[in-house]
Amino acid sequence: MGDLFEITVAIFLIIAGVFGFVGSFGLIKLSDPMSRLHAPTKATTLGVGGVLIASMIHALLVERQLSVHELLITIFLFLTAPITAHFIAKAYIHRHCTDADLPDPGPDPRWAGLTEEDEAETGSDAHQA
Amino acid sequence: MKLARRVFPHPHLSALLVLVWCLLNNSFSLNTVVFGLILGLVIPFATAQYWPDRPRLKRPLMIVEYLIVVIWDIIVANVVVAYLILFRRNASLSPNWVAIPLELRSAEAITVLAGTITLTPGTVSADLSSGGHVLLVHCLNAEDTDSVRDEIKSRYERRLKEIFE
Numbered sequence A: 001m002g003d004l005f006e007i008t009v010a011i012f013l014i015i016a017g018v019f020g021f022v023g024s025f026g027l028i029k030l031s032d033p034m035s036r037l038h039a040p041t042k043a044t045t046l047g048v049g050g051v052l053i054a055s056m057i058h059a060l061l062v063e064r065q066l067s068v069h070e071l072l073i074t075i076f077l078f079l080t081a082p083i084t085a086h087f088i089a090k091a092y093i094h095r096h097c098t099d100a101d102l103p104d105p106g107p108d109p110r111w112a113g114l115t116e117e118d119e120a121e122t123g124s125d126a127h128q129a
Numbered sequence B: 001m002k003l004a005r006r007v008f009p010h011p012h013l014s015a016l017l018v019l020v021w022c023l024l025n026n027s028f029s030l031n032t033v034v035f036g037l038i039l040g041l042v043i044p045f046a047t048a049q050y051w052p053d054r055p056r057l058k059r060p061l062m063i064v065e066y067l068i069v070v071i072w073d074i075i076v077a078n079v080v081v082a083y084l085i086l087f088r089r090n091a092s093l094s095p096n097w098v099a100i101p102l103e104l105r106s107a108e109a110i111t112v113l114a115g116t117i118t119l120t121p122g123t124v125s126a127d128l129s130s131g132g133h134v135l136l137v138h139c140l141n142a143e144d145t146d147s148v149r150d151e152i153k154s155r156y157e158r159r160l161k162e163i164f165e
Helices: A001-027 A034-064 A069-096 A118-127 B001-009 B013-024 B029-050 B060-087 B107-119 B144-164
Strands: B096-101 B123-128 B134-139
Touching: A001 A034, A001 B060, A034 A069, A034 B060, A034 B107, A034 B123, A034 B134, A069 B107, A069 B123, B013 B029, B060 B096, B060 B107, B060 B144, B096 B144, B107 B123, B107 B134, B107 B144, B134 B144
Parallel strands: none
Antiparallel strands: B096 B134, B123 B134
């Protein structure tokens, strides 16, 4: 029985490793900054998730203890990953995009990351550089 | 009643803090629960000024269904994105911006929707329009931006609307 548990733990660790690798590889391989953002926000979720599931199974079946730390790490990860991605995307829009690059913002005058003052600001930054 | 509201501005947040504290300590002993209760009392009270409204949940049980849908989509998303990264040439991908008109009005609901979009198939939420009516989403590979928009609206926004509004 012990072998079976360890094989299960190993399978989850391998899945996690593969997805972690794909996430990091995508960061290098994809061509533009916005596409690169996709690789770490997704592939790493399952990468870290796999390690955490493996850890919970190990604690429960091999050490005979219920361990719930891992659930908390998952929740914190799900809360922070989108926020980080959102910050990076917003910085990218602020620095590199104009109204013409983005789709029509519907009933509102403009996208929040792209106010007129900001455009003037990025213009002066480019001038300084 | 008014006093209770002053002392417990966010009862759900208080309960959540007690639970998180117990999970952090990995134990549910009396010591931990009591200290968790103290934190659950102090933190919402100290931060109440920054979060004046209480988010109202119309149908809290729908959250379970929503979580199952989202977790399943995250697993699928990982496989899809891994395939795109490993087996497709960069030139054959078509990254695209998609604008998603929002029916949701509460800030909490829009936050949850934006977070969900970032965690699911090949999409990252990037920006909100200045009046909060449209969400800007970046897709890794979207030939048909309309179908992406319709899927997000029917799969996530409809459920969030039932939960929050």
